[in-house]
Amino acid sequence: MTLSPQALEFAQTLVRMNTVSQNSNLELIHFIRDHLARLGVKSRLTFNDSKTKANLFATLGEGKPAGIILSGHTDTVPWDGQDWSMDPLSALVKDGPEGPSLYGRGSADMKAFIGIAVSHAEQFLNSEAPFAIHLAFSYDEEVGCFGVKELIADLRDANIQPLACIVGEPTSMVPAIAHKGVYRYKCCVRGKEAHSSLTPHSVNAIEMAARVVGRLRDMGEGFEREEPRFEGFDVPFSTTSVGQFHGGIADNVVPRDAEFRYEFRDLPTANAAQMQSEVVAYAKSLEPAMKKVAPAAGFEFETICEIPSFLGSKDDPVTRLAQELTGEQGTTLVAFGTEAGLFKNAGISTVVCGPGSIRQAHQPDEYVSLAQLARCEAFMQGLARTRSIDWPPA
Template sequence: MSAPSDSRPSARTLDIIRQLVAFPTVSRDSNLGLIEWTRDFLARRGVPLRLTYDAEGGKANLFATLGEGPRPGLVLSGHTDVVPVDGQDWTLDPFAPEERDGRLYGRGAADMKSFIGTALSWTDDFLAAGLDHPIHLALSYDEEVGCIGVRGLLRDLREQGLQPAGCIVGEPTGMHAVVGHKGLAGYRCRIRGREAHSALTPQGVNAVEYAARLIVYIRLIADRLRQLESRHYGYDVPHSTLNTGLVQGGIAINVVPRDCEVIFECRYLPSTDPRAVLDEIRAYAERELLPEMRAVAPEAAIAFEQIADLPAFDSDAAAPMTRFAQALADSRAAAEDEGRGRYVAFGTEAGLFQRAGMATVLCGPGHIAQAHKPDEWIALSQIAACEQFMGRLAQGASGFGAVGPTPSP
């Protein structure tokens, strides 16, 4: 493929991106239309690939291998699902992409079908390049609802004995190499008390009230982290945070509620262990709350369940994978990033690839500020910069030879 201009990508790349955006792959729905289109696109070129499905068979990951080589390969990773458009004030059809004033509009244009489409557009070049390592394409489902699909993809690779050396996750970073984001641990706490008529309140155990005490304690830990935790000023919020996002309990004003459910999260710095935070919350419940509850109702209980586990991503500016991505990126972005690490506030699949032993970096076209909102868009110049990135990769840009598998933590 000929190199794009600095401001406009090739017609072929734009056509592929438009086709991907046109698939309404909202996380609650199937992504098979997009996956099967991609499967057929690659199969026509003789590319070996694997699909891994969810339990119901309505969603799938795709893992393809472009070329061969004596060294472990490089993964280009993207998620196929997008967030809903319900209730948003769009001025155009979110799944009928439109080009206006140097921008491409449509749900997923920024997050992150432009990266996937650009990588697919360079398939023939990767196949013809004769690289000494394969290029792998990894497309996942349900990233937006907890990075669910990629876990099955990684498990399948492990079972097949496949261990790529590195991974570029193409989330929208403005084509800057990003080396870190916080982790997310989400928990559900179910509190069981004892029902009673509100006129006989002392005979019951009010699950909502004990939930309130637990929530206050969670807030106290959050305040302590804000005041005392070591800072990481690469992040907008330079410390770990706790948030109680959902509380449900009770059936009527004149009934002492037996049950209450609390859902809370910890967004933690890579240096913080979320298990220690949960252990402290659980210890408080067992030490302070349960004895009081069981003095009235021996059957009372407090149970914690983890419902989200998105590990932190933590690399550095000097890592070979970071420097390799900087060498591939737009020269201006690479110059700005030289010698320093960039961090983002949002979570990605990068920590899971890193946990699987791959040297990982975030680098992709567009900006997160343009994603998840009405009239989502990406600048055509960003897609062009991503094409230049892929072009350097197809030309065998130096640096990947220094990247080796990362030992799993």
Template sequence: MQTILAQLIAFDTTSRESNLALIRWVQDYVAQFSVDSTLTFSDAGDKANLFAVIGDPALPIVVLSGHTDVVPVDGQSWQSDPFIMSERDGRLYGRGSCDMKGFIACVLSLVEEWTRLAAAGQLQRAIGIALSYDEEVGCLGVGRLIADLQQRQLPIEGCIIGEPTMMRPVIAHKGIAHYRCRVLGRAAHSSLTPKGVNAIEYAAKLIVHIRKLADAEQSFGMRQALYDVPFTTLQTGVIHGGTAANIVPKDCEFVFECRWLPGDNHQRFVDSVREYAALLSAEMQQVAPEAAISFEPLVNCPPFESDADSSVRQHVDALCHGCRGEAVAYTTEAGRFAEAGIAAVVCGPGSIEQAHRPDEYVELGQLALCRDWLLRLTERLVRPAGL
């Protein structure tokens, strides 16, 4: 398992890069156990999802899913090369070790065992392996994988997404949407400020409006106590604008996000921002008719709630006996699977607190726990003796 993880980490699958080298390696790895896999590609052809089935594909398929892309290491201070796995004090360090190549390594380490059981006719459920691209930039790739499964009418029983949860089941999470707002004003010499339209200042008015929406939601909005952050949140994460202190800035753009609870509708916040932007645009155009404010949707990942009656949820509940299902503020591909009518649960090794950080690591104990968990899941998918 550690050898597999070291190989996976060695592939730089930062979202801006291709993941094909990793995907081809996995394809070859499972092929040595006579497991075929299907790839679905991005428009540019430089990235791919992988789906493989172990066992009879006519049987209900329990899917084990992970994303192959990782976040950048730019600007982070690492004690060791982030793309060479290193072991220190019972921890395996490397970009993606926790989020979420550790889970993928655990899954791949059991392919030989699963193929043996399948060859002996012992699996009463087939096991699917799903690897996606571009999860870290908006769950963009997995949609094509899901569409392919639907087109082929494969009998997917449910999906376990192995994001880092310390092997405790996550049964719900928020949705997330990102929007880029561009403010076009009019440049002027700063000594002639009234002749210009300051794009930064109007962007600031919109940002304050977004903050007021967030404050109102925190004080008066709906709450779900199961969540670590029990209300819908909004925030502005990126802003760019201006060229010099003595020039009224013509351009400014910023990106804001909304993370909303299942049952809420994030569009009401976006509509509020757009309505206020229309008022500001009219004010700007009194000075500069060419002034404008525009919005570009960047990311829209749905929230997720697990179906308590689904068989995959029952598997996870049995294997995590005594663990209380959790709800989290971060987003996973579970929302995409659930949106497509595929029951899902999130459960995997490592802590989300280590994800995206310098010196990212996964504990050896967590990997051992995950592999044991997968073996116990396998026992539930095997035909009883004598049948």
């Protein structure tokens, strides 16, 4: 199984584009749009508020009764402070731990998948498959899956009803049928400053914040102790984590302000909204005593991102199709969040399956092996040759 030069060239071209989430992704989106336009395919673009980023949705096989989405995100995480041995945008091909590999930021997560999908656009157009292929490429997945929400809303408004979705995140080409959710929040605490010799006249924002942080820790320990296990995950229960904490200006000043950020990674069988409600309710229970000293004191919460968990099934037709195309008999679960839960919640049967490993993603010298890319290309070629599938499920 050998990767074609065309597929590799498309993957390299995308890796060389700097689409770190803080940057625009329009160079990449316009490159794909223009390539599809040369094939006679029109793309739907949906933009962020500043028009600096866009999602792309295109249908290959217009007029067929239903379609399968090939989904990927175009943004990458930054590489600031990482010890790279090469230019992260070099898209260098060289020998690596898994043989010849494509190196560069986004090579595994997940530009190679997008590049291989786009390189097969003409084959999908000429396919005799009984379904269309939809390409759905989003912005700002890495910072909260913001772009795909606009893309899905646009599909709904346009009454486009895809049959199923394959999210090409790196699973080593093993179909993944579940992942946890990722829910992140910021909590800002307002107290009342005072000289530290006069603490009864103050509200210590750090101490109040610490009480809520302690509650989060208690919740996490409760999940580990009591939550029913979901076997197959590295950590088979929901977790909490406080990632940042800021507050105070001097040792002898009772701090007026504090801020911390935290997350829940909830099992597909858990309820992240209920978890957050418990945190907010506990914080509000502390406010009466705070307000007796300073009426303006209290807690404010801000949602950073809410990425729902994903739970598919080994019996879903799209999972069985992915197994057939990859030659894999089993399925897996993944620890990381993806856009799959959003597609599934929109009523679209979904599976996660793509080349490379999450162990290489977000790392210095990120890479994906050419062997994995060759398997991905065989997947695309098999999809184009598919003549019938068990849809809808019996």
